[in-house]
Amino acid sequence: MKNELNSELSSPEGTRGQFNDRPSTIKLGIDVHQAFYVVVLQEGGSNPKPPQRFSKEAFLVWAAKLRAKHPGVQLHAVYEACGFGFGLQRALTARGFNCLVVCPQKLDERQQRVKTDGRDARTLCLKLSRYVEGNKEELAVVRVPREAEEQARALHRQREQLVRTRKQLEAHGRSLLVNHGCEPVNKWWKARAFTTLAVPAWLKELLGHTQPLLLALEAQIRALTVQLQAAAAPDQPRGLGALTSVVLDREVCSWERFANRRQIGSYTGLCPGEHSSGQTRLQTCVTKHGNPRLRAALVELAWRMVRFQPEYRPVVKWRRILAKGALAT
Template identity: 35%
Template sequence: HRALEAEGIESHVVDPASIAMPRRRRRTKTDRIDGEMLVRTLLAFKRGEPRVCAMVKAPTPEHEDRRRLVRERQELTAERVRAVNRIKGLLFAQGIRDYRPLRRDRRQRLAELRGGDGRALGPHLQAQLARLLERLELLLEQLKALLAALKALAAEAQAAAAGTDAAVMARLLEIKGIGLGFASVLFTEGLFRPFANRRQVAAYAGLAPTPWRSGTIDYEQGVSKAGNPRLRATLIQLAWLWLRHQPQTALSRWFHDRVRQNGGRFKKVMITALARKLLVAVWKYVTQGVDIEGMAMTTA
């Protein structure tokens, strides 16, 4: 897409799932038919027909490179969890339950370990555990380097001028309950983009509702889950923490009132709805300066 635009060629990136397809049980599919369908879709889009397809807004190279910090950190965190669980699993098979691989004295304690029958660990098991600890320590060093890079990004956002996209992250860090991890994910995965309205914001995170209405049938299928999965998962986690750190906000009171009306049930459904409302409220706060009712700010 960027190479075509650099050559002066008009280019559009289409979301393939947004193109209408035949609903026959067995439909014919060939490259020629798909090509003709793409051409007809492009002609309809250029004519200005509404909702004929969804065009993807390609991020700039700077934005695409900046979000690699968050994504790599999530991948390394998952690898760290797997390494820790593997070490604990090997030791649990020997009757050892109190070993903590993330403590600084992990190597010293490894040499002192005794199995459930009082015998020392075998030499091959000790060698395997030592190799796993080497991988774990490498992951910890890489995570430390990524955390330093994220802190540098936050410092850059604090020094950015108001109105720039970098200043969005600085405004996120002003909200109590949103730390460096949440702010970096919200900024790099979603809020750096311009949105026209709240529906676009919710749809990008996959939190838009999907009603099913036909005749007398009217029910809600849940959220679409067609957006950014990293942003959606982070918002669900943030919604739970929002209830703890921002209990006086209108959003928290709305959640508790709805749960109380349902007799304490459907908390998971309500937390998803709260995540959508929270995303829209945070988007309005960082882009339009609309305060969230009852929101507490972080102390210096």
Template identity: 25%
Template sequence: MKFYAGLDVSLAETAICIVDENGVIYREGTAVSHPDDIALWLSKVEHSLERIGLEAGATAAWLFNGLREHGYHMVCIDPRKLRAATKMMPVKNDRNDARAIASCMRVGWYSVVHIKSDVSQELRMLLANRRTLKIKAIDIENEIRGTLKVFGLKLSGRVTQGPYERMIRELIEDVPRLAAMVQPMLIARRALREQSAVLEKMLLGEVRKDETCRRLMTIPGVGAITAITYVGTIDDPDRFQRSRDVGAHLGLTPGKYASGEVDRTLPITKCGDVIMRSTLYQAALALLTRTRKL
């Protein structure tokens, strides 16, 4: 008889459920959300497990790879499809979610989510951290502008990043109380910009070492950030059977609603990676507006 397991992962504990091929619950319990602790719990099961499923999430890659090292057949599933199966539950808790995941493993009603390699995960985190620092710096700049406007002080014309701090200090030098309030904001902004530049230098170093990134940058409108974001998102090109599958994976293909006599083509699905999609949009905009014709 075959057995299947479902893991519902939370930060502290993971609910575990094992069902047999007939859907009968064989064993349930909880373990600390660590690959070694979960593997220890599973090792006490007398039968081998056909498949073990867990939802895609923040710690999914870590648990997935850790349990695979222990020899288990792991499957990472799309939580959106599982949500459709669990939304009718009268009682929703971790134990019932683990039961639902185990049942999906048994009947095969799930969509597999690709677990990226460690290299791609590192690139994604590097891009995300750089983006966070830049957004926070922009937020501080906007807050400073808003503070100055309250006192009737405005930055005139287009202000580039270089003279920004100098121009702010010139505006507030005659208002000591305002200068005391804005000074910490300027220091924080400068620190964010400096550390963002550190991460950007690391990204550019990765781009220089990657042959695929350099090849992608030969495309008009594609720069270093677009190239490395694309490489980190695709990770393993062999997981796509056809090149046009990439567009659907990124949510760039139109949706469709067809029922009875109604047949409508919808806007793009937007079901893929948001950062990759927005980066490609910026690359397309640069191609249309800034790239010179050859």
């Protein structure tokens, strides 16, 4: 009788791991919170272990011990991108982990309407296991910027936040004017406009509480604008301003990471959506899937071209095309 090959072992690494009583890979699914982490561990292809909860400091100590306990084992970890940055990814990478940061997604795959930290960490761990085995569609991996890139883009993001705050305070002042029967004044907080405001004294006193804040915000925004424009490369493409150029470059971080223009379009979220079935093909509005700040900068760039260069040949062409349908502008 011929000997039959045991096909239950998936790989030579798995074979060695079974006979040596150690896993070939260890995967961690991490549900990140501000004060703690919920972690699910999977050894090799076995079932994930029950979730564990760690404080931030205790988790890094535990991860270092795990690395020391399994010196020749590949360690993988995954967590969703969130408002806590990439510090955890860098800390785990420094301890010998291959740590991935992925786009947030709905983790209730079976539609059970039950969401807990442990379930989320377990689902992430199982997705990571399939990703490591070769199914790259399981996770949408986020590129982790270098610390220098992250610090550079923080400057124009702070300027964006200051502009948003200025608009909110300015709108609050206009709302006060309208609510009390006065005509709204654009840029009412400017020195000359504020001096000539024809409003009751009590209302002007209320607006006076906000006006110094708006003046200080305007000064900070101007200073940041000058600083960002000074960082622009001297050989800018025609029609591209210095500030927009800096925003585009710092949001993209590295143009070399894109293999073709389709990937760039996908990253901006300006690709058309599609809802097709059978013989029906319908292209919808843009997907808005990607970097929202980059998309906003590109949309503003296009509108400035339409407004200030209406005779530019592509602008004339697309105005003529849009005028034929319901999307005329």
